Structures are given as C-alpha cells and as structure tokens.
Amino acid sequence: MPLSAHAQDKPRWTLVIHGGAGIIEKDKIKPEQEAGVRAGLEAALAAGSKVLAEGGDSLDAVQAAVQVLEDDPHFNAGRGAVFTWDGRNELDAAIMEGATRKAGSIAGSTTTRHPIALARKVMEASPHVMLSGAGADQFAQEQGLEQVENSWFATPERRRQLDKMKANDKLGWFDVDLKYGTVGAVAMDSKGHVAAATSTGGLTGKRWGRIGDAPIIGAGTYADDRACAVSATGAGEFFIREGVAHEICARVRFKGESLKAAADAVMAETKALGGSGGVIVTGPSGEMAWSFNTPGMYRGRASSAGERIVAFYGDDK
Numbered sequence: 001m002p003l004s005a006h007a008q009d010k011p012r013w014t015l016v017i018h019g020g021a022g023i024i025e026k027d028k029i030k031p032e033q034e035a036g037v038r039a040g041l042e043a044a045l046a047a048g049s050k051v052l053a054e055g056g057d058s059l060d061a062v063q064a065a066v067q068v069l070e071d072d073p074h075f076n077a078g079r080g081a082v083f084t085w086d087g088r089n090e091l092d093a094a095i096m097e098g099a100t101r102k103a104g105s106i107a108g109s110t111t112t113r114h115p116i117a118l119a120r121k122v123m124e125a126s127p128h129v130m131l132s133g134a135g136a137d138q139f140a141q142e143q144g145l146e147q148v149e150n151s152w153f154a155t156p157e158r159r160r161q162l163d164k165m166k167a168n169d170k171l172g173w174f175d176v177d178l179k180y181g182t183v184g185a186v187a188m189d190s191k192g193h194v195a196a197a198t199s200t201g202g203l204t205g206k207r208w209g210r211i212g213d214a215p216i217i218g219a220g221t222y223a224d225d226r227a228c229a230v231s232a233t234g235a236g237e238f239f240i241r242e243g244v245a246h247e248i249c250a251r252v253r254f255k256g257e258s259l260k261a262a263a264d265a266v267m268a269e270t271k272a273l274g275g276s277g278g279v280i281v282t283g284p285s286g287e288m289a290w291s292f293n294t295p296g297m298y299r300g301r302a303s304s305a306g307e308r309i310v311a312f313y314g315d316d317k
Helices: 031-053 058-070 115-125 133-142 156-167 236-242 244-255 259-273
Strands: 014-022 091-097 103-109 130-132 183-188 194-200 221-223 229-234 277-282 288-292 296-303 308-313
Touching: 014 031, 014 058, 014 229, 014 277, 014 288, 031 058, 031 183, 031 296, 031 308, 058 091, 058 115, 058 183, 058 194, 091 115, 091 221, 103 115, 103 133, 103 221, 115 133, 115 194, 130 133, 183 229, 183 277, 194 221, 194 229, 221 244, 229 236, 229 244, 236 244, 236 259, 244 259, 244 277, 259 277, 259 288, 277 296, 288 296
Parallel strands: 103 130
Antiparallel strands: 014 183, 014 296, 091 103, 091 194, 183 194, 221 229, 229 277, 277 288, 296 308
16 A cells, blocks of 8 residues: 555545554564554554544644553553663653744653653743753643653563663663664644654663653654654664754755655665664655664554554565
8 A cells, every 4th residue: 555645635634653663573572562552553543533533733633642652651652661771761752843843842851741741831831942851840840731750650561671781781772672662643634734743761771861863853853844744763863863854854845755755765874874763754745654774663644534554564564
C-alpha cells in the first residue's frame, strides 16, 4: 500500500505515530510485549483520530496521541521512561505547529505526568521555547499541570535495564536493549495545518544532564506548513548533528522531494554518521511517510480515508 496521496484523493486529515525504533525483530519480541505495544499504538491512533475526525486542530491531535503513549509503560516516555545513571527518571518533550512555527520544549522534567502537556504550556504560556530541569518543574507547578512523584514513572523492567547496563561496561553509551522507545506523533488537520510532538525518557544510564534530539527543535521535532511535520526516534546525538527533522522539511520545501524520498535521504545521511533510528512524517499534501534504518520501528498511521495500520517490523507494510 503506497504511503502517498494524490491531489484528487487527498485525505481531509492524517495522523502518523511512532513508539520507538531499534532492534525490533519478531524473534526478540515476546508475544505479550507485542500485544501490549500494539494496544498502546491503537489507543494513541484512536485518541488522535477522534480529535481530527471532529474537526479539531493537528496540535490537539498530536498531544492527545502522545499523552496516551506517555501513560503506557511499554514505551520510553512518561510512565515507563528509562532510568538515568543515578536512578531517576528525567523526561524530555517538544511540540510544534506548522502555521506559525511556534514551538515549546522541556528537558529534564521530573514531576509532570504528561511532559508533552508541559512542552505545550511553554509554547503557549511563556515567552520561551525551551525550559529545563528545576525551572521546567517550577513552571509546570505554576501552570497547574498534573504533578506526580518521580517514582510514578518508574517500572521494574526499566530498573532491570539500568542494572544490566551498570553490570557490564561493554554495553556502551546507548540503550541497553537497543530500543529507542521515544514516542511521537505528526498530523495534518482539516484546515491543512500540520503539527509534531515528541516525548522521551532519553537513554538508559544517561549522565550529566544529557539531552537528546527529542526536545531539540529541528533535530527530533519540527513542523512547517510549507513542508511537513516530523518526529524522530533514535540515537539522539547523531540526529542533533544531522538536524534531521529540519533537514527533511528543507528538502521537501526547497527541492520539492516527496516526504518519503526526503526522509529516506536524511536517514541515510544519519546512518553514514553512525546514527540509527527512524522518523515519521506527514504534510499539507496529505502524504504520510516513515523511514528507519533499524530492524524495526513501532509505528502506525490513520487518515480520514479510513486507512488504519499498526506495524512493527521492517518487512511490514
């Protein structure tokens, strides 16, 4: 099934989501894990699709989809986020809308249940684009966002991953199970506006206040009505160096490439740098695309045309 839409059958709205990329292979995923992830992706698609089908904005849709995934411990965002080296959960998120290119992001948030909601508050209720650490937490409290204990985000499986990493210094800097479980959503609404949202717990065992690509506007998250909306997942350092999300939008805007061609080209460049992961993309044209250079990526898409797909592996549609 093609991931594109011709002008004459352009959908009224589109939604694409991801739940991370990496070593996602059929023989490595337990049936109960697969069922849980599938249910989470289906629920996120349902939440975002409901907003769009009722004529809502793309910004509301991507936030609704991501908040479902933030509450699902199968994903590395919100509840179920990975642990830092010091045994805490530090959350990063970003949101951007394509009409005005307003954006908000947070890094190192520790007590807000829905980091994506905090990123949106930064965009709409502050003069800034990015807040971090204690300041982000303070701002969240002042804005009346739902607060939780940091332990609320923790799960036994994520603790096991940290312990495994600490016990084996040969595992390197990146996630112990090589699954970059960042979540994200991109959408086009009935007005033709696009938006992107990304949320993550970062990398298992991250130290020194490390920040990846997810909250960096232009790296892991970007939206521009003149081109497309992008949300990324993967080895963030390389996505930052490549400027992945903006680079895809620039190729679409200035070279006229299809979303799929632009995404594939930029992911190939990222791989050449040494970075693995994937992206989801949609645009005002109604085209939907994804591209990843890993064995798999948890992903899904839906549109007003009735299309609804959830996929995991490289050979899935």
